Amino acid sequence: MKEYKIQGLSCANCAADMERQVRQLTNGGTAELKFNTSKLVVHEDVNLDEVKSILKADGAALVEDDHDHDHSPRVPYMVIVSAILFGCTFFVRDLLPYYAVILLYVSAMLISGYSTFVKGAKNLFRFKFTIETLMTVALIGAVAIGEWREATIVAILFGLNEFLEGMGMEKARHSMEKLLQIAPKQAxxxxxxxxxxxxxxxxxxTGDMVLVKAGEKIPSDGVVVSGVSSVNEAAITGESLPVEKFTGDSLFGGSLNNEGTLEVKITKAYKDSSLARILHLVEEAQETKTPTELFINRFSKYYTPFIMLVSIMVMLLPPLLFNGGWEAWLYQGLAVLIVGCPCALILSSPIAIVSGITKNARNGILVKGGSFLELLGKIDTIAFDKTGTLTKGKPSVQMAKSFDDDFYRIAGSIEKNSSHPIARAVMEHESxxxxxxxxxxELKAIPGEGIEAVIDGKSYWMGNERLISRLELDDNRKEDIDSLKNGGYTLVITACEDRIMGIFGVADEIREESREMIHELQRAGITQTVMLTGDHKKTAEKIASKVGVSRVYAGLLPEEKVEKINKLSNRSKVAMIGDGINDAPALAAAHLGIAMGKGTDSAIETADIVLMQDHLGKLPASVRIAKKVNRVIKLNLTLALGLKLVALFLTIPGLLTLWIAILADMGATVLVTLLSLSVLVERRKSSERPAANKQAARQLG
Incomplete structure (x- = not known):
């Protein structure tokens, strides 16, 4: 298969029709013409001359060498020339013979409307009712009743309308292409x-060594072998602050080396790298159809013939039943044809969807399809896994009670050679x-209890409550233990042969941004936040109260998380967020699965949305973008249909004119396009700046 860039692709229905024609060619059966990305994927043995001929018939063209191709919308020179000629004719029409004026009008009409007329005439003979068919019938009708000036205005304004449609889609594509151009080309x-x-x-x-100088991009995922530098990972994670990198640190392909020279060992071939995966997901996401788009496409199939039927009724019924003038109502019927063009209706969704996917991708949030973006805007309940999502997934000592001067020294001496996460947490405690x-x-592990060690000929123990069951505890020690347990801590007790020396209260550290993020989600319209965790109830409730989660389900196995998701899904639209392999079933069960980008590959593959940051700080912004996209699409549909209805009501008193009809259609197209593109320029509120960024800023001084 080979991929080609297409220019001049401005109509989704035209793209679908061209795809059908290409598929009928020899070796063209698997062809895909992607409207949103303006690309053609076709078998390399297909006859390109035939493909070019099909594209040319619809005003599109194949770009075989895209390196220096300008993606900006083409200036409508023919429309401009036609408009100038029309203006001149309008001012000199009283000075010229009638036939000369008609000739000038026809010339202006053909210059801007020739391609539309040809396509419409072909479709009319094939009984294909497209936008061009409506325009062609309207032009023929206007000419037939001698409305040369009106017909010329229709041709010019429709040409301008087509340009505006193409410009809106090109703006959205160009924004996405700028995102896709972050990939380095050489190493x-x-x-x-x-x-x-x-x-x-x-x-x-994998295993290749590359040199990355200051100002160059990291070519693929790798690890620093030598050198120190700060690296801008915004292209991957959406975080604007640079991250300091030292020997042994991992790197994302596509991130920018700011300062020093780095020697990097490649850990993934480019096609398997984080950047390649991101670009693939983003590009694929653009071509998925949302339920709204699918409905509009189905609706359009019946809408256009319906408009033609209404137009015929407007032309015939008043003269036949109410003694109306034939010419006047024929004119009104032609205006109905024009105002009924579904241009704005078809554009109501795709530009907004592409803009929303692009905006999220810039923030390091990968939405795998337009349907998932639309669904995110409808979510009212979000369920969180605890470990690695609301918390850092790294235990730390939150509380320590010392009853002996040697407590910290003995504890450190026992744990210093252990690689267990809790041992690391103890060793990192400042005391x-x-x-x-x-x-x-004589270090000896005691299964289910802890560890025994000998120091200076004396035995010591370190572990959980079972380890000290043989000791006689006074009421104060029992109270200390119960206090820490009720606080939701995991207990690590250090004891000698006859007494407890001290207790560490260990807990998973809560992410700095979790509480603010939950608050912002509630402000964004999320009515219920839920924690699903395998941890015990006291610990889960303590974390939930600190971050502001409204409901907690603790002690859950992976299959029990799925059961809870299914129950929640019966009452509301649910998104599940997790980062571990045990979260994958719950991610799949929810209406929408959201994975942490630095989590496991299985969670990322299962999820519908991927957060490339190692925190949830940008999740509220993503929800807001999705909700704005949904609002824009609803408003677009209202405007597209509302303006047409207003124009159609003008037919009742006979006030609808051809130029009012085309202006109503063009006005709807312009408004729909501008509203859709507004998604790209939505500004993030200062309150949404993740706490992780603030912490990074402090670290960088």
């Missing part, structure tokens, strides 16, 4: 003999880190 490969060689990024393999530690010997 500096470090050869085993020390030489440098510039290669295409597609040729990079433990400040101690000069002993050398522990």
């Amino acid at each position: 500096t490969l470090l050869m085993p003999d020390g030489e440098h060689r510039v290669v295409a990024i597609d040729s990079l393999k 433990v880190a400040a101690e000069q530690l002993f050398e522990a010997s």
